[in-house]
Amino acid sequence: MITVAYPIIGKKEKQLIKEVLDSRMLASGKYVVQFEQSFAKYSGAKFSIANANGTTALHTALLMCKIKPGDKVITTPFSFIATSNSILFCGAKPIFVDIDPKTFNINPVELEKTLKKERSIKAVLIVHLYGLPCDMDAILKLKKKYKFKLIEDSCQAHGAKFKNRKVGSFGDAAAFSFYATKNMMTAEGGITLTNDVKADKYGRQIINHGRKDHLTHTVLGYNYRLTNLAAAIGIAQLEQLEGWIEKRIENAQKYNEAFKELDFLQTPYVPKNCRHVFHQYTIRVPLSEREKIIKYLAKNGIGSGIYYDTVLYKQPFYKQLGYKAGLCKEAEKAASEVLSLPVHPSLSKADTDKIINVVKGYKR
Numbered sequence: 001m002i003t004v005a006y007p008i009i010g011k012k013e014k015q016l017i018k019e020v021l022d023s024r025m026l027a028s029g030k031y032v033v034q035f036e037q038s039f040a041k042y043s044g045a046k047f048s049i050a051n052a053n054g055t056t057a058l059h060t061a062l063l064m065c066k067i068k069p070g071d072k073v074i075t076t077p078f079s080f081i082a083t084s085n086s087i088l089f090c091g092a093k094p095i096f097v098d099i100d101p102k103t104f105n106i107n108p109v110e111l112e113k114t115l116k117k118e119r120s121i122k123a124v125l126i127v128h129l130y131g132l133p134c135d136m137d138a139i140l141k142l143k144k145k146y147k148f149k150l151i152e153d154s155c156q157a158h159g160a161k162f163k164n165r166k167v168g169s170f171g172d173a174a175a176f177s178f179y180a181t182k183n184m185m186t187a188e189g190g191i192t193l194t195n196d197v198k199a200d201k202y203g204r205q206i207i208n209h210g211r212k213d214h215l216t217h218t219v220l221g222y223n224y225r226l227t228n229l230a231a232a233i234g235i236a237q238l239e240q241l242e243g244w245i246e247k248r249i250e251n252a253q254k255y256n257e258a259f260k261e262l263d264f265l266q267t268p269y270v271p272k273n274c275r276h277v278f279h280q281y282t283i284r285v286p287l288s289e290r291e292k293i294i295k296y297l298a299k300n301g302i303g304s305g306i307y308y309d310t311v312l313y314k315q316p317f318y319k320q321l322g323y324k325a326g327l328c329k330e331a332e333k334a335a336s337e338v339l340s341l342p343v344h345p346s347l348s349k350a351d352t353d354k355i356i357n358v359v360k361g362y363k364r
């Protein structure tokens, strides 16, 4: 079976893990510091705080932006549940704004409509979904006009660029995930980025029980720290990330070229000024065909995935909070049509050739 994701573990990862184990510095340590510094440098942000996972990185990012109980935070309904859950962790209220059906990302026109209508929006939490950056020109213009805090959920977009600038460097804070299946991983792990020295200081307290110095706890914090072991994997992975991204882009371009004549699917759209890093290669197919296509692919040894088959506000827990179906029409339509194919860098030429031939052989 060709799987949708395949974590790569090489010599360097094993060597660094062994170093950490031998050093007996398993929790905090120099690998965490080195990983923080190299990831911040790679992403073009001034400060970074390593985290237990992408979800804690998001929660920390929102707290660094001083999101408080009762605050309203706009986000997209077409994402992983951690996005909107992190707003709820702060006691704040997620306000869902519809997506652009071409990019799957939050639609800046709809965003402005909501900013005009809903007064006192504290923050906007955008998601660079599948590895494609949001329309940052439009969003930064709105930030200037409506003065909200901007947080980037970059959990799927390590190394993605908008006009040659990496995601995670635009907002007041940003969160990345290093979960096992992301474009780079530390098994579980995450990082929060910011360019604000005060936010960085506060975030460091948040992830470490609110500790100010060895004996003093001045704010409510958590244990959201990354281990030295995980950081060691991250150091090795980051060194290889650019090569892996290039391979993902190459695979995606090969699919785009091969699939462009097919009438039952739509290939991913990439705006000219963006570097899409293809965490997922996501096509759109008619709802009536999707289950059939998934079964057909599986029968031919090809795994696929649906990210995500429903919008966040239609999850049972969110329904319970009072959200109603029909709120974001484009997001709901996308949820019923998206399908992700394997695009990861471990695919051989034989694998991508096979995927192309099988997809092209599909009969409606």
Ligand SMILES: *Cc1c(COP(=O)(O)O)cnc(C)c1O
Pocket (backbone or CB within 6 Å): 053, 054, 055, 056, 079, 080, 082, 083, 127, 153, 155, 156, 177, 178, 179, 188, 189, 190
């Ligand atoms: C993976 C992911 C997260 C959460 O990351 P974890 O490391 O799994 O906690 C948040 N948002 C998005 C969009 C993600 O893809």
